Structures are given as C-alpha cells and as structure tokens.
Amino acid sequence: MDSAKVTDAPVVKKRKTASLTAKKARVGWVFVLPFIIGLIILYIGVIIESIEYSFATYTTIPAVKGGGYSLTWVGLENYANILPKTVNTETGETFIEMMFTGFGSQIIEVVAIILLSLFLAVILNQKMIGRAAFRAIFFLPVVVGAGIIAQIDFSNALLESMSSTEAISTGAVQTSAMSAMVDAMDISMLFQNLGFGSELVEVVTTLVGNIYDIVNRAGVQMLIFLAGLQSISPSIYESCQMEGATAWEMFWKITLPMISPMILANAVYTVIDSFTAESNNVMTYILSLGSSVSPSGQQAAAAWSYFIVVIVMLVLAYLILGRVIYYDRRNDS
Amino acid sequence: MDNQNTAPKIMKETKNKIVVDFERAPLKERLKAKYGTSNFARKILVSFFRFILLLGLSYVILFPFFSKISTSFMSPMDFLQSDVKLIPKYPTLDQYKYLVTENGYFRALLNTFLLSTATAVIQMLVCAFVGYGFAKFKFKGNKIIFGLVLLSMIVPDQILVSSLVQKFMYPSILGISLTPLTQALGLTQGFYNTYVPIFFLSLTGLAFKNGLFIFIMRQFYRGIPDELEESSYVDGYGPIKTFFLIILPLSVPMLVTVFLLAFSWQWTDIFYTNTFLNAADHALLTGSKFWQIMPSSLKELADETGGDMSPYIIAVKNTSALMIVAPLLIMYLFMQRYLIQGIAQSGFGGM
Numbered sequence: 001m002d003s004a005k006v007t008d009a010p011v012v013k014k015r016k017t018a019s020l021t022a023k024k025a026r027v028g029w030v031f032v033l034p035f036i037i038g039l040i041i042l043y044i045g046v047i048i049e050s051i052e053y054s055f056a057t058y059t060t061i062p063a064v065k066g067g068g069y070s071l072t073w074v075g076l077e078n079y080a081n082i083l084p085k086t087v088n089t090e091t092g093e094t095f096i097e098m099m100f101t102g103f104g105s106q107i108i109e110v111v112a113i114i115l116l117s118l119f120l121a122v123i124l125n126q127k128m129i130g131r132a133a134f135r136a137i138f139f140l141p142v143v144v145g146a147g148i149i150a151q152i153d154f155s156n157a158l159l160e161s162m163s164s165t166e167a168i169s170t171g172a173v174q175t176s177a178m179s180a181m182v183d184a185m186d187i188s189m190l191f192q193n194l195g196f197g198s199e200l201v202e203v204v205t206t207l208v209g210n211i212y213d214i215v216n217r218a219g220v221q222m223l224i225f226l227a228g229l230q231s232i233s234p235s236i237y238e239s240c241q242m243e244g245a246t247a248w249e250m251f252w253k254i255t256l257p258m259i260s261p262m263i264l265a266n267a268v269y270t271v272i273d274s275f276t277a278e279s280n281n282v283m284t285y286i287l288s289l290g291s292s293v294s295p296s297g298q299q300a301a302a303a304w305s306y307f308i309v310v311i312v313m314l315v316l317a318y319l320i321l322g323r324v325i326y327y328d329r330r331n332d333s
Numbered sequence: 334m335d336n337q338n339t340a341p342k343i344m345k346e347t348k349n350k351i352v353v354d355f356e357r358a359p360l361k362e363r364l365k366a367k368y369g370t371s372n373f374a375r376k377i378l379v380s381f382f383r384f385i386l387l388l389g390l391s392y393v394i395l396f397p398f399f400s401k402i403s404t405s406f407m408s409p410m411d412f413l414q415s416d417v418k419l420i421p422k423y424p425t426l427d428q429y430k431y432l433v434t435e436n437g438y439f440r441a442l443l444n445t446f447l448l449s450t451a452t453a454v455i456q457m458l459v460c461a462f463v464g465y466g467f468a469k470f471k472f473k474g475n476k477i478i479f480g481l482v483l484l485s486m487i488v489p490d491q492i493l494v495s496s497l498v499q500k501f502m503y504p505s506i507l508g509i510s511l512t513p514l515t516q517a518l519g520l521t522q523g524f525y526n527t528y529v530p531i532f533f534l535s536l537t538g539l540a541f542k543n544g545l546f547i548f549i550m551r552q553f554y555r556g557i558p559d560e561l562e563e564s565s566y567v568d569g570y571g572p573i574k575t576f577f578l579i580i581l582p583l584s585v586p587m588l589v590t591v592f593l594l595a596f597s598w599q600w601t602d603i604f605y606t607n608t609f610l611n612a613a614d615h616a617l618l619t620g621s622k623f624w625q626i627m628p629s630s631l632k633e634l635a636d637e638t639g640g641d642m643s644p645y646i647i648a649v650k651n652t653s654a655l656m657i658v659a660p661l662l663i664m665y666l667f668m669q670r671y672l673i674q675g676i677a678q679s680g681f682g683g684m
Contacts, residue, residue: 027572031466038537050496136669137391143597143665144658152654227676276489303492
C-alpha cells in the first residue's frame, strides 16, 4: 500500500520478494493440506457433534423416512443422569466417585512412570556391557505392550483375581500380572517394621505390585528422554569435570535442567496415555455405556466430563512443571 | 648417557620388522596403579549393581513372554499337576494346531499384515509431508493449525468414538450428504464396516498418535539446514520435487522409526478396528474371532481331562497373544536399532 511513495526501482524489488514469500506460503498450505482436509471434513465436525450428543438424545430415523438420525436437545439432563449414577452395585460407588478415586492413583502412577523412565534413560545412556541388548528389551513394550496385549494381560489379571487361589497353586503359570511375582505382603511387613506411615507403605506397595505395568508403559517416555540426553553436548560435561564436579552434581545441575522440556512433554504424554489405557476402568466403563453404532447421550456426557478431569490434570502438570523448566534458547526460532 | 638410558631397547630385528621394549615400571605395579585404587573398586561396584538392576527389570518385562511360551506347549493335564511350573510334562502343539486351523490364523495374519503395512506407509508419508510443511514454510495460520495438531493429540479418540462412527455412517462433505453414493456402492451403513475410515484417518494424519508422528517429523525437519533446499531450488527443482527427491531420502532413519511405531500400533490396535469394523465380518488378528473364541477341539480336550479348566482357557488366550506378537517381535529384532537411532536424531533435544 505504501509502495506508491517509494521510487520505482525498490517497488519492483519489493513486489518480487513479496510474491516469493506469498508463493512459499502457498506451498506451505499445499504441504499441510492433507491435515486441513481431515480437519474440515471430519475432525472439527466430530468434536462439535460429540459435544452436541452430550446435551441431546439420539434417535435413528428409520430408512423408510429417509434414514439418518436426529438429535433432541435436553440440556444438562445427560450430565445430571450420569454423574450420580451407581457404577459398582456392591460398593455403591457413583461415576463421579470412580473418576476421582482413579484420579488419585493415576497421579501417583504418572509420577512413578516419569521418574522410572528418566532413571532408566540415564542408565541406558551410559557405556556398559550389554547396553544394546538392554535397550532392545526396555523398548520392547513400545512395540508390543499396547493394544491387544495389554487387553489380554488385563483380562488375565481379572480372571486370576476372580478365580480361587487354588487355581494358582495348581502350578499354572498363567500369571502375567506381576502382583503374584512380587509378594506385596512381605514388602509391606518390611516397611511397617521400619516404622513408616501406613499410607506411604500402601503407596509403595501398590507401586511395587504394579511394577510390570509401570515398566511396560514407560517405553516411549524412555525413548524421548534418551533422545534428550543424547542431544546434550558432551563438552558441557567435560568442562564440568574439569571444574571438579561429581556425577551427582552434574546430574542436578546439567542433565536435569537440560532435559526439563522433555519432562513436560513426557508428563503430557503419560497423562493422556494412562487416561485412555485399556486397563483404565473409567474408560472401559465409558465405552461400555453405548455401542459405537448407536451412540448414547450419557456416554458422550460421561466422556466429556472425564475429559475435563484429564484437562485439569494437564493444566496442573503444566503449571507445576512450567515453573521449573529451563529452555535452552540457543536454536529458538 | 641419559639419552642412552631412555632410548628403546631393541629386542628383535628382522628385515622389515623391529620389536622394541621401552623401560617402564614392572607389570605388577602398573596393574596395581590401574586396578588397585578405590576409584576402580567403586566403578566395579556401581556397574555391578547397575547390571543387576537392569537384569531384574528385564526379567519383569520378559517374564510374561516366557510364561506365555511355556504355557503354550502345555496340555490340559499339565494344569492339574501341581509340580508343573514352567516346563510342561506333557508337551503338545495342540494349542498352536487348533488356533491355526480352527481360528484361521494365517488368514487373519495376512489381513492384518496388509492392513498394517498399508496404513503405516500412508501414515509415514503423510506425517512426513505435513511435518515438513510445518517445519519449513511460514504462512499465516501456521501456528494455529499446528495447535490443532497438538489438540488432536490431546483429545483421545475414545472420547469421540460415537460421533466418529456416525460421521462415517452418514458421510457428508461440507453439508452435502454422500449417502446416495454409498448406497449406490451397495453399502447399507455408510462407510461403517469398511476399511474406508481407517484409511481416511491415516491419509489425513488423524489416525492413532499421528499427532505425535507429525510432531517428531517437524522437529527433525527443523534441524535440516535451509541451504539444502535453496541449492535445490537454484538447480530448478520445485518445493514438492525437492521434498520427494532430496528431503525424503535424507530422513530415512526417522521414516523407519515412524513406520515401525505406526505399523506395530496398527497391528496391536483393538480400538479402531473394533470401532469401525464389525468384528464378525473381518478376519483380523485383533478381531474377537481369533483370540476371544476358544477352538472347539481344545474345549473338547479340556472337557475330557476334567477338573477346573479356567487356567487352560487363559493359557489358550495367552498362546493367541503370543501368535499375534510373534511377527512383530521378529520385525522388532531387526529394526530396533533404527528406532533408537531415529529418535535420537529427531531433534527432541531442541524442543
């Protein structure tokens, strides 16, 4: 617009550069086009519709009348129905209670997964005998640990707890759940003798009992941490060593700040992963509320209220970790 | 005199070879200086405990596989004998035999293999393509759309399950219904119960954890110097040609990583296949037809033996799990090197 005031020669030049950037921008749109098509045709509509379901009742229109489906607005009725609904007839637990009991144990598990994966990544980054083999073993769950295997293992654990102890003592080694392997009773006795509080003991024993689950779910996080560790320049460690820092000091003063962005990324990843895991009983319950073919408003309402819980947890993680994160501004663009 | 003392002593001399011996401390003292210090002892101790710890955790990861392998060879009798722990007394291949013949293992394997390969290749290419766009081109809305990629990562598809299915059952593009088209194709339930949804999600970068893949690829491409493309432009290539001929070959380790993850996650996936497909009509490894139904011959065998057979039923399930992951395990053995390499190169460090 202002180019009228400028002399002729720069105008030509300016127009040329402007068209080049415009051209580049257009090419950029071409590259992200697949994703944008998906967004417009499917994804945005899906999200809006899913929210609509939670405020409506769904009815199918029979094929004679043209097919399709209709939604009747019912306001907050679905939420009012699902939240106080009794989930477990034995204990009288309601849905909202189930969400929050799950919430507490999830937080502990997420923290445990992140700490363990960081610890293992640091160890696997050191030079030692059999490192390649150990790496291969620890990243195995990334490839085979999810989906069907988790489902089968999980249903095994359920069956096992339901079946009498006699079945186990018959010698069948069907136990994939590690709770049988690590005898939690002994550990709790040990800790209680040491004089720790019973709540702490309970946390520790459940974590130890779930060690199989936790190690299995830490694979991707380990990979991300390992990538972060390898990107730290060795010259920083060298200069630290010259100054006489111990390995312990180097971990706290170099390693931890340098990979703190990865801790945040992993926290977000772990929270989402553990909230949608096959072994998560809230998610299982939500999916059982309606079949995928005929959606129910209650299912959508339950799903979105659960998602709000997840978002709250993500914001919490972000607020807590965002304070301590150190960004290396070296190659910031 | 001094020079003569420190000069190397010639031990043996041939035409083109000479063996010399420098004067140095005796072997015993040298070894003592190297291995006799407290520093060395600590190092040994640390690596010893590290090794034990890793070994223990590896056992935790691998034990389910060992137990699955051992129970897969057991006959119903083994589950009634209290002295059988890991090694079966009456080893048999019945479980494999009937899972293959009666539950149609090879058919399911072939279908799963084709589906996983196709979707993984598509996801790999699409995510690289989109990721490259985010990494190298600055256009208006770049940040907003990338934010939407992150959103698609955060909102789990499990929450959207019913509306996703409805969208494919009653397909429409921008308000124009496609139902006449699907009916013309002979589909009564829209695209439900076909492979269209799975491929559509893959093509648009919305399939399982594709947000993560786009993110990884973007980080990787941000690390590639711009001069590379500039020189390619100077040589007369357009951006698309540059991407396919210059950039894509460069990013093979990353592509292998993404392929490996996409392939194995599709392979073991139960959520998408069971949501979009009616399990009874499709022979897939993760479909209920393969692993949830006990082969009738095995049931007969169990009934003949008598006693509580619930452990045996679980063992059969575990065997089917083993048969599902076996091809994946073999692939992983060959490709795990690239997984670690690729992630290490991904530029996660520059996040």
